[in-house]
Amino acid sequence: MTQSVRDLAFHTIQDILNDNAYSNLKINEVINQYNIATVDKALFTELVYGTIKRKMTLDFYLKPFVKTRIKGWVRQLLWMSLYQYVFLDKIPNHAIINEAVNIAKRRGGQHNGNIVNAILRHIFKSDLPTLETIKNEKQRMTIEYSIPRWIIEHWITHYGIETTHKIAKSFLVQSASTVRVNTSRTDVETISKELLQEGYHVDIDQLIPYCLHLTGKPVIESRAFKDGLISIQDKSSMLVGYLMDVQKGDTILDACSAPGGKACHMAELLASTGHVDATDIHKHKIGLIKENIKKLKLKNVSTFDHDATQPYSELYDKILVDAPCSGLGVLRHKPEIKYVQSKDSINDLVEIQLSILDNVKHNLKPGGSLIYSTCTIEQMENENVIYTFLKENKDFEFELMTHPVTGEKVKTLQILPQDFNSDGFFITKIKRKES
Numbered sequence: 531m532t533q534s535v536r537d538l539a540f541h542t543i544q545d546i547l548n549d550n551a552y553s554n555l556k557i558n559e560v561i562n563q564y565n566i567a568t569v570d571k572a573l574f575t576e577l578v579y580g581t582i583k584r585k586m587t588l589d590f591y592l593k594p595f596v597k598t599r600i601k602g603w604v605r606q607l608l609w610m611s612l613y614q615y616v617f618l619d620k621i622p623n624h625a626i627i628n629e630a631v632n633i634a635k636r637r638g639g640q641h642n643g644n645i646v647n648a649i650l651r652h653i654f655k656s657d658l659p660t661l662e663t664i665k666n667e668k669q670r671m672t673i674e675y676s677i678p679r680w681i682i683e684h685w686i687t688h689y690g691i692e693t694t695h696k697i698a699k700s701f702l703v704q705s706a707s708t709v710r711v712n713t714s715r716t717d718v719e720t721i722s723k724e725l726l727q728e729g730y731h732v733d734i735d736q737l738i739p740y741c742l743h744l745t746g747k748p749v750i751e752s753r754a755f756k757d758g759l760i761s762i763q764d765k766s767s768m769l770v771g772y773l774m775d776v777q778k779g780d781t782i783l784d785a786c787s788a789p790g791g792k793a794c795h796m797a798e799l800l801a802s803t804g805h806v807d808a809t810d811i812h813k814h815k816i817g818l819i820k821e822n823i824k825k826l827k828l829k830n831v832s833t834f835d836h837d838a839t840q841p842y843s844e845l846y847d848k849i850l851v852d853a854p855c856s857g858l859g860v861l862r863h864k865p866e867i868k869y870v871q872s873k874d875s876i877n878d879l880v881e882i883q884l885s886i887l888d889n890v891k892h893n894l895k896p897g898g899s900l901i902y903s904t905c906t907i908e909q910m911e912n913e914n915v916i917y918t919f920l921k922e923n924k925d926f927e928f929e930l931m932t933h934p935v936t937g938e939k940v941k942t943l944q945i946l947p948q949d950f951n952s953d954g955f956f957i958t959k960i961k962r963k964e965s
Contacts, residue, residue, distance in 0.1 A: 535570045536629045537636075539577035540610055544603060546582060546866050553582060554863045571748075580617060581610045583702060583865040586676035588612045591658045595649050604642060607633060611650055616658070623654050667691070671698060677868055681858065688909045693946070697907065700948040701861040708952070709749055709760040710768055711740040712826055714798040716759050718742070728752055737934050738772050741765055758825040763791050766859075766945045766955035770852065770903045771795035773931055773943075773957060778803040780847040785809055785838040785890050790819030790831075792852055797823075797831045807844070809836040839885045842893045848901075849894050853883045855904035855911050859947065859954025876910055883911060887919045891926065894962045899929055903957045912956040913942055920960065929961040 533541075542560050545551040557578055560566070566574055581588065588609040596605075611630045614621045627650050635643035664670040668686070672679040675698035685694040711718050718740055722732045725744065730752065735741035742760070754760045770792050776782070776799040784793040784806060793808035800806070808819050813835040823831050836842070838851070856876050857867045887902065894900055902919075904911050920926055928941040935949060942958040 533564065534629060534632075535566065535574045536577065536610070537633055538564060538566070539574050539581075540607055540633055542574075542578050543581050543606055543610060546578070547585075547606065547869075548602075550866075550870070552864060553578065553866055576618070577610055577613065579865065581606075581613045583861075584613060584617070584676045585609060585869070586673055586678075588616075588676075590661075590673045591616065592649075592653075594659055595653050595656070600645065601638070601642070603637060604634065604646060607637075607646060608649060611646075612653070615654070627651065627654075671695070675699065675702065677701075677861075680873060681868060681871075684908065689946075696948045697946055697954070700946075700951070701865070703862075703951070705764065705862045705947075705953070706951045707744045707749060708735070708763065708765045708768070709742050709744060709755070710763045710795060710798075711742060712759050712761065712798050713740050714801045715827060721754050721759055724754055725752060735765065738765065738768055741768050758827055761791065761794065761822070761826065763795070764953045764955075765950050766952040767791065767905070768795065769934065769943075769945070769955065770850065770901060770957055771799060773959060774799075774848060774850065774899070774901055776800055776804075776848070780804040781844070782806045783809070783842065783844070783846045783849045783890065783893060785836075785842075785849065785851050785886060786811075786853055787833070788812060788815035788818055790822040790833075792850060793819065793831055794822050794826050794828060796850070797828045798826070800830055802830065804830060806831045807846075808833045809838065809842075811835065811837045839882070839889050841889065844893060845895050846893055846898065847895055848899050849890050850901050850903070851883075851886055851890060852901075852903045852905075853879075853886060853911075853915075855879055855883070855906040856908055858906045858908055859945075859956075860905045862947070862953070876908060880910055880915060883915045884919060887915070888923075891923060891962070896962050896964050899959055899961050900926075901957060901959050903955065905953055905955055907944065907946060907954040907956070912944065912958075916942065916958045916960070925963050926960050927963060929959040931957070931959050 542556055545556055546553050591612055592608055607630055611626050614626050631643045631647045634646040661670055661674050668682055671682050677698055711721050725732050730744050730746040733743040749755050749762055776796050782796055787793045787808035788810040790808055793806050797806045808831055816833050816835050819833045856871045861868055902916055930939040933940045945955040947954045
């Protein structure tokens with residue numbers, strides 16, 4: 531590897547913040563492309579995710595030390611350097627400075643190297659500004675958690691200030707590593723034993739019997755993952771297929787399927803019976819679904835590109851609308867989302883979500899079930915959408931679900947990221963009344 535880990539991290543941060551690359555995909559791409567050593571993968575990932583997650587906090591710390599105009603890439607390099615200084619314990623200051631100066635010289639010549647050197651040395655000799663100087667609590671939360679103020683205000687309105695603190699704080703903590711056992715080809719006991727023999731610590735989830743919590747080396751290095759016997763999937767996401775209550779012989783439509791994790795999950799539950807149609811509007815994403823199907827060796831899934839706002843030709847026993855959404859529940863894995871979403875973009879998404887529901891309702895058999903889910907915690911995209919749909923469609927009604935924490939029967943389920951140390955997710959289940 532000719533480039534240092536910090537050099538690669540810096541360029542990856544730029545690709546994400548400047549060119550709209552998806553952080554989780556870009557990180558994996560760089561790791562594979564440059565064959566980053568196992569010992570360096572953790573630092574590379576930490577630098578990229580950490581800098582992006584705390585961008586606004588880092589800029590708050592940096593601001594008093596920048597007296598003249600600096601280039602955008604220099605600011606981003608200083609953020610990455612500050613992240614190491616403030617949030618990582620084992621990196622010496624001289625190493626932070628040397629790496630940053632070298633990167634600056636290669637990118638912008640000696641002059642920019644001198645600027646970076648001077649600013650960092652000043653910072654390391656001085657006291658950083660404190661969050662306590664921000665008197666407005668909403669603004670202080672915005673800077674402390676690096677979440678735009680309009681999002682903080684939305685969450686306070688819907689969840690209250692105490693819960694908003696918990697939500698925002700949880701997005702800065704690494705989530706649990708969970709995998710889904712491919713029950714169409716193996717069983718939980720067999721896979722658990724194999725993973726234990728490979729050196730993983732394995733806990734079987736108390737709610738979802740085929741959900742395993744793993745600690746140890748990366749999951750992608752396990753034989754079970756390589757052979758398609760387990761899939762990496764967040765517990766919150768797994769709850770969608772679990773709550774669908776798949777029955778043998780069901781025909782199922784997954785209308786917004788890519789990359790296909792939930793479609794494959796339901797196909798695994800069907801085993802050799804029934805069928806899943808997995809569709810997506812983006813032709814290039816159909817390949818991702820097919821890759822999953824091939825790896826898991828599933829025979830009961832069909833894929834085709836289709837706009838979910840346009841009519842389908844078949845009737846189904848069950849339909850999943852895992853709708854396009856703001857993604858504000860998955861900020862651990864895609865922290866850049868919080869900087870690009872806006873109030874207007876959410877309003878546009880609500881229109882699309884309702885349009886998809888209004889279309890696929892015609893393809894659900896009487897008595898059939900439809901799950902509407904999102905990976906966001908924005909009420910406008912969740913409760914507001916489903917109640918609006920039901921108000922306008924009297925032939926549909928809620929199908930009660932069991933709350934995974936309280937055990938109560940509920941109409942809607944909003945999973946917050948701190949509930950399971952997982953993604954934030956919304957799930958509701960409705961059914962078409964018998965005629």
